[in-house]
Amino acid sequence: MSDKVRIRRLPTGVPGLDAVLGGGVPEFSFNVIAGTPGAGKTTLVQQIMFALARADRPALFFTVLGEPPLKMLRYQQQFEFFDLAKVNTSVRFINLAKEALDGGLDAVLKRIIQEVEATSPAIVIVDSFRSVMQAVQRQTEGLEVQHFVQELGMRLTGWQATTFLVGEFQLVETENHPVFTVADGLVWLYQSLDRNSMVRKMQVMKMRGQAPIPGLHTFRVTDSGIQVFPRLIAGPPEPPPADGEGKKRRPKRLSVGVTGLDEMLGGGIPSGYSVLVAGPSGSGKTVLATQFIREGARRGEAGVIAVFEKRPSEYAHTSAVVLDQAVRDGQIGIIHTRPLDLSIDETLHELTDAIHRLKARRVVIDSLSGFELALAPTFREDFRESLYRLVAALTGMGLTVMMTAELEDSYTDLRFSPHGTAFLTDAIILQRYVELGGQFKRVMAVVKVRASAHSKDLRLFEVGADGMVVGERIGNYQGLLTGSPHVVSPGSRLTPRRPDARRPKS
Amino acid sequence: MRQRVFRRTLARQAGTGANAPAIAAAARRLCERFAEQLAPLIGDAGAAAICARSLHLTLRNVRGLAPVRASVQGEAPFALLQQSLEQQEPAAATEVAVGVLATASELLALFIGESLTTRLLREAWPDDFAGDTTEETTT
Numbered sequence: 001m002s003d004k005v006r007i008r009r010l011p012t013g014v015p016g017l018d019a020v021l022g023g024g025v026p027e028f029s030f031n032v033i034a035g036t037p038g039a040g041k042t043t044l045v046q047q048i049m050f051a052l053a054r055a056d057r058p059a060l061f062f063t064v065l066g067e068p069p070l071k072m073l074r075y076q077q078q079f080e081f082f083d084l085a086k087v088n089t090s091v092r093f094i095n096l097a098k099e100a101l102d103g104g105l106d107a108v109l110k111r112i113i114q115e116v117e118a119t120s121p122a123i124v125i126v127d128s129f130r131s132v133m134q135a136v137q138r139q140t141e142g143l144e145v146q147h148f149v150q151e152l153g154m155r156l157t158g159w160q161a162t163t164f165l166v167g168e169f170q171l172v173e174t175e176n177h178p179v180f181t182v183a184d185g186l187v188w189l190y191q192s193l194d195r196n197s198m199v200r201k202m203q204v205m206k207m208r209g210q211a212p213i214p215g216l217h218t219f220r221v222t223d224s225g226i227q228v229f230p231r232l233i234a235g236p237p238e239p240p241p242a243d244g245e246g247k248k249r250r251p252k253r254l255s256v257g258v259t260g261l262d263e264m265l266g267g268g269i270p271s272g273y274s275v276l277v278a279g280p281s282g283s284g285k286t287v288l289a290t291q292f293i294r295e296g297a298r299r300g301e302a303g304v305i306a307v308f309e310k311r312p313s314e315y316a317h318t319s320a321v322v323l324d325q326a327v328r329d330g331q332i333g334i335i336h337t338r339p340l341d342l343s344i345d346e347t348l349h350e351l352t353d354a355i356h357r358l359k360a361r362r363v364v365i366d367s368l369s370g371f372e373l374a375l376a377p378t379f380r381e382d383f384r385e386s387l388y389r390l391v392a393a394l395t396g397m398g399l400t401v402m403m404t405a406e407l408e409d410s411y412t413d414l415r416f417s418p419h420g421t422a423f424l425t426d427a428i429i430l431q432r433y434v435e436l437g438g439q440f441k442r443v444m445a446v447v448k449v450r451a452s453a454h455s456k457d458l459r460l461f462e463v464g465a466d467g468m469v470v471g472e473r474i475g476n477y478q479g480l481l482t483g484s485p486h487v488v489s490p491g492s493r494l495t496p497r498r499p500d501a502r503r504p505k506s
Numbered sequence: 507m508r509q510r511v512f513r514r515t516l517a518r519q520a521g522t523g524a525n526a527p528a529i530a531a532a533a534r535r536l537c538e539r540f541a542e543q544l545a546p547l548i549g550d551a552g553a554a555a556i557c558a559r560s561l562h563l564t565l566r567n568v569r570g571l572a573p574v575r576a577s578v579q580g581e582a583p584f585a586l587l588q589q590s591l592e593q594q595e596p597a598a599a600t601e602v603a604v605g606v607l608a609t610a611s612e613l614l615a616l617f618i619g620e621s622l623t624t625r626l627l628r629e630a631w632p633d634d635f636a637g638d639t640t641e642e643t644t645t
Contacts, residue, residue: 063549070552073618084621088629095549 007209010162013051013081014044016228016349020202020217022210025185028162029208030153032129032179034169035189040200040221042072044189045125045164047081047225052162053090057122060115061093064108065131069095072127081225092119100132105148108132112152116159123164124156129179130167146178153182174205184208190216194378197341202228218343229345232389254362254400257295258288260470261429264446264455269427271361273450274391274401279431283442284463285404288429289364290323291467292402296362297331303362304333304354306347308370333358341376344386348393355399363394367404388424395426426450431461434480443480444470508627512536512607515634516600526599530591533603537584540610543630548618556617558583560610568602 009024018024025031025048033041046061053059063069073093076082087093094115099107116124126132133145156163165179171188174180186205191198200219204212219228253268262268269275269292277285293303305323326332333354337347351363365371372383379386394401403425428447433440444461446454458480460471477485517524519532537557544553561583587606591599615623627635 068549068552070548070555070617073548073622077619077622084619084625087622088625093547095546095552097549097551 009210010052012048014047014226014228016217016219016230017044017048017226019230020204020213020228021185021187021207022204022212025162026207026209028157028160029184030157030163030182031165031185031187032169032183033164033166033187033189036191037168039189039191040219040226041166041168041189042067042076042127043079043221044187044226045127045166046076047079048164049091049123049125050081050083050086052123053086054122055090058090058092058119059123059125060119060121061091062096062112062115062124062126063093064096064100064126064128065134067128069093078223079225080223092121096126096132105132105145109148109152109155113155116156116161120159121161124161125164125166127166128168129165130169133167149178149182192216192378194376197376197378199341199343199376199378218345220346229343229349232345232348232393254292254301255295255299256288257291257298258461258468258470260459260461261288261444261446261468264444264457264459264470265427265429265449266452266454269400269402270449270452271400272395272398273426274395274403274424275427275429276403276405276425277429277431278405278407280407280433283431283433284461284468285406285431286366287463287468288431289366289402289404293332293362293364294323294326297326297329301361302331302333302358303364304335304351304358304360305364305366306335306337306351306371307366308337308374309367330358333360337374342374343376343379344390347371347374348390351394352397355397361399363399363401365401365403367406369406384424391424427454432481434485436474436477436485443474508611509604509608511631511634512604512611513600515631516603516607518634524596526594526596527592529596529599529603530588530594533591533599533606534584534588536603536607537587537610539630540607541584543626544614547626556610556613559613560606561587564602564605564609568598 008027009018009021010027011024012018012021033045035041049059049061063072077084083091092115094111096108096111099111103110112124112126115121153163165183167179169177174186180186183206185207188203188205190201190203192201200221201216202219203216204214213230213233215231215233217228217231219226251270251272253262253265254271255262255268256265277288279285289305293305296303323332323334327334335350335354337350354360355363368387371387372380375383375386391401391403427449430445430447432443432445434443435441442461442463443458445456445458448454457473459473462469462471474480476487478488479485516529516532516536519535520528524532541553541557544556548556587603591602594602611623611627614626624635
């Protein structure tokens with residue numbers, strides 16, 4: 001048994017924040033919530049306060065000279081977390097403006113200690129701490145700021161309070177402001193602007209005694225309050241399950257639900273694989289993806305579709321594969337996320353919510369182009385890296401993921417994804433238009449299935465009322481993908497590849 | 507509803523059959539208690555703003571109280587209110603005092619909601635506002 005002190009971590013009541021902090025707020029810690037005006041600082045601390053305050057261990061919220069308390073109470077009431085029943089019972093608001101103006105730091109400290117000793121609060125918040133500093137800047141007598149901060153930190157911790165100081169600080173101040181040295185935890189909130197888009201971000205710059213998730217995490221402020229979307233860090237892929245003798249078992253294969261295509265894939269899609277379906281507009285990518293999901297539902301494997309171009313109601317019945325009934329039965333979930341200002345982490349959060357709710361085994365992202373457009377501009381720049389994290393997270397959960405990607409049907413540039421993301425996927429199915437005998441035809445090929453044999457054939461396919469049907473191999477033509485095929489007589493040998501022949505790009 | 511409660515509270519504070527000076531003194535005490543109750547929550551400046559606005563709205567139609575109305579932004583508005591009410595008939599003084607308190611509570615409710623306002627009034631006068639159901643009946 002260890003004699004080391006065990007630090008209790010308090011759940012913040014802010015969805016996603018506990019994970020970012022490394023398990024919650026350390027009990028009795030002394031924290032700074034910093035950021036520019038409008039960053040969400042007061043909302044964040046009040047959400048935490050209402051979640052943690054109890055009648056026997058109340059919360060004290062000291063307002064100073066920042067936002068007038070009358071307005072703060074008026075506006076914060078609009079959030080669902082603001083529990084009126086707790087005001088003046090488990091949550092007490094105390095204004096320190098008079099002390100700050102008349103008595104400086106000594107008077108502020110004295111009043112805070114007085115109130116803390118009278119109520120034994122579990123949570124103490126000073127909002128805005130910055131305005132305390134500003135109010136006493138001109139004073140030459142009394143406590144120095146550093147002494148004040150240290151005294152406050154010690155007294156509040158000694159009185160078993162977990163403290164949050166809220167302040168409008170600038171990043172450059174972290175180098176020399178005493179409050180940042182004394183603080184156990186430092187959380188910085190940002191409003192990140194890119195073109196016309198604003199994304200809220202959060203960074204835990206320090207949290208003594210535990211390991212927060214590094215980096216910037218996006219968050220939203222809604223009527224419910226703040227929701228944080230922890231930045232996903234992909235771990236190593238799970239090794240394939242081993243059988244009793246320690247040999248790696250081959251992954252189970254999932255049927256796509258398209259006759260002939262399973263065979264082309266070498267028996268279906270290996271479970272836990274990511275598959276890219278690439279093709280030009282109207283070639284049948286969505287039909288294939290919905291057929292994949294519907295087949296799963298038919299076999300008792302629930303599925304989730306993330307739609308970025310249509311609304312779910314339209315999607316469920318306008319595709320050639322009607323999903324209405326399976327959606328009503330809870331076998332299929334369709335997510336239509338808010339467009340144009342998403343982060344990858346928020347999308348993953350919505351996906352995983354639906355995945356856990358439905359116990360889904362299959363996921364479709366339709367399409368990558370729509371997904372990229374739905375992201376806030378700031379995230380489009382590193383779309384490839386973000387997508388890598390998303391796919392790794394989903395496949396790491398054991399899900400089989402199918403993504404569609406629209407391709408410009410060019411005969412001079414053979415690539416499988418406009419995002420350069422093909423290498424991220426375990427399998428690629430390519431759809432193309434070809435002209436044969438004066439008709440537009442659709443062909444399909446399986447370009448790769450990692451660690452598996454698969455068909456190399458180009459096969460005709462059609463989309464009818466019942467979905468996609470794969471036809472025969474096109475055996476008598478050569479050069480179909482160049483746009484200028486020619487007939488090869490049966491039995492003739494294929495000409496060897498010329499040294500300068502184009503190679504597919506991924 | 508609150509007017510009735512304030513009237514009862516004022517009568518109890520002033521005593522049965524009270525004259526104008528007694529009513530004026532009781533009115534001042536009630537106003538100061540109300541402001542004291544607000545100050546920790548919304549600050550001295552917030553409490554002063556609510557009280558000043560209430561005095562302004564209540565007194566603008568009361569003949570003879572113009573000097574109070576003109577001084578409501580001063581440091582001791584309730585002392586001036588007391589002096590002015592002392593010059594009124596007891597019934598008129600009661601009406602003005604109740605009007606000031608009721609208007610202040612309505613203003614507060616406008617800003618921070620009925621629920622919080624009722625809670626504050628209950629804390630200031632637990633016996634009188636224990637049954638105040640304004641928060642439940644207001645839509």
